[in-house]
Amino acid sequence: xxxxxxxxxxxxxxxxxxxxxxxxxxxxxxxxxxxxxxxxxxxxxxxxxxxxxxxxxxxxxxxxxxxxxxxxxxxxxxxxxxxxxxxxxxxxxxxxxxxxxxxxxxxxxxxxxxxxxxxxxxxxxxxxxxxxxxxxx
Numbered sequence: 001x002x003x004x005x006x007x008x009x010x011x012x013x014x015x016x017x018x019x020x021x022x023x024x025x026x027x028x029x030x031x032x033x034x035x036x037x038x039x040x041x042x043x044x045x046x047x048x049x050x051x052x053x054x055x056x057x058x059x060x061x062x063x064x065x066x067x068x069x070x071x072x073x074x075x076x077x078x079x080x081x082x083x084x085x086x087x088x089x090x091x092x093x094x095x096x097x098x099x100x101x102x103x104x105x106x107x108x109x110x111x112x113x114x115x116x117x118x119x120x121x122x123x124x125x126x127x128x129x130x131x132x133x134x135x136x137x
Contacts, residue, residue, distance in 0.1 A: 003118060005053040010034035014047045014123050023051065031126055040128045049120035058108070058115075060100040062093055 003009070007023040008030035020037070024030040030048045038046055070085040088096075108114050 003051050003053075005051060007051045008048055009051060009120075010037070010046055010048045011120075012038070012043060012046055014049075014125065018049065018120055027124075034126065035128065038128065043128060045125055045127050047123055047125055049123040052119040052121045053115075054117070054119055055105070055108075055114050058101070058105060060097065060104050062097040062100050065100060066093075066096075 003023040007025060008027045009018055009023050010020060010030050010033065011018040022030075022033055022037075024033065027048055027050075034046045034048065066085045066088060070081065073081040073084050
């Protein structure tokens, strides 16, 4: 099952890997599913959280790329390339950043390297409803 940004899921702890693998459009649906999944005798509480995709936060540091290029050129020709690419204008650097990021994201999508995991935000602890009326008494 795949997830979408903004969906809800549940887990037995608030941190770590949320690996149940069920995703819901509404928080209430996640809560109900967790109540069915966990036994009140074994699990006194659980957590729900909202999925936040991380693929949009993938960026390429063009400054690092330019440094690598300059280093390679310096290794090849020496001192003549000492200040090569040191004076790239800010707006040109930002254009390169955007273009490289776009190319890398497209490459990741094409070859299946997009993250298949996510961050959890808006975590909320939910207490299990305990049936206090023991009918055997």
